[in-house]
Amino acid sequence: MPLPKTPALTTDCVVFDAEARVLLIRRRGHEPYAGSYALPGGFVEIGETVENACRREALEETGIKIDVLRLVGVYSDPARDPRGHTVSVAYVTILPRAVVPKAGSDAAGAEWIDDWRSVELAFDHAQILEDAEALLRVRRRD
Numbered sequence: 001m002p003l004p005k006t007p008a009l010t011t012d013c014v015v016f017d018a019e020a021r022v023l024l025i026r027r028r029g030h031e032p033y034a035g036s037y038a039l040p041g042g043f044v045e046i047g048e049t050v051e052n053a054c055r056r057e058a059l060e061e062t063g064i065k066i067d068v069l070r071l072v073g074v075y076s077d078p079a080r081d082p083r084g085h086t087v088s089v090a091y092v093t094i095l096p097r098a099v100v101p102k103a104g105s106d107a108a109g110a111e112w113i114d115d116w117r118s119v120e121l122a123f124d125h126a127q128i129l130e131d132a133e134a135l136l137r138v139r140r141r142d
Contacts, residue, residue, distance in 0.1 A: 007076070011054040012041035012090040012125065014072060014132040015064065017098040022116045022129065025061050026109035032082045033122035035108070039129070041088065042106070050089045062110040063102035069093050072132045080124045088123075092132040 015023035024037045040061045044053040051069055058066045069091040078085045101110035113119060116129055 007078075007085040007087045008081075009044045009050070010041055010086055010088040011044060011050050011057060012039040012075075012088050012128055013054045013058045013066065013069075014039060014090060014092040014129060015058060015062075015066065016092070016094045016132075016136075017112060018094070018096055019098065019114075021098065021112040021114050023058075023062060023064065023101060024111060024113050024116065024119070024121075025103065025107035026111075027122060028106050028108045030106070036122040037113070037116075037119045037125075038122040039090075039125045040107070040110075041090075051091065054089075054091045057105075060105035061103065061107040063104060064095070064099050066093050070135070072128060072135055075124055075128060077124065088128075090128045090132070092135065094136070 025040050027033050027036050027038050040058045042057040044050055054069060055066045058064055072090040072092050074089050076087045098112055103110040
């Protein structure tokens with residue numbers, strides 16, 4: 001899908017369970033990053049809040065319903081998506097218990113990963129995960 005000449009708006013959802021595993025999807029056979037692990041997320045629809053887009057994308061791609069979200073940050077490097085300039089708003093949540101994910105939408109798979117650093121991630125999702133973990137560490141100290 002070609003992107004418009006103005007930046008596109010997306011959302012990325014960092015979902016941890018009580019065991020500190022992260023929920024990742026496997027991208028379908030579409031470029032960029034076909035078959036790679038990624039955070040659940042996607043394009044924000046017209047008339048939709050970014051928060052609701054995060055919840056919708058997580059549900060569509062993993063079958064998991066998300067309620068409480070905490071802002072991680074805004075990611076706007078023009079080179080973060082090889083298709084064109086895409087700005088993403090990332091959120092984090094911690095589920096009290098792991099729910100079995102069911103891949104759907106444009107996800108070829110969805111699973112809980114113990115050590116996300118051991119897998120190759122699409123886009124700038126490693127940076128987003130690092131920022132989410134740092135945010136949660138600071139929050140625990142407060």
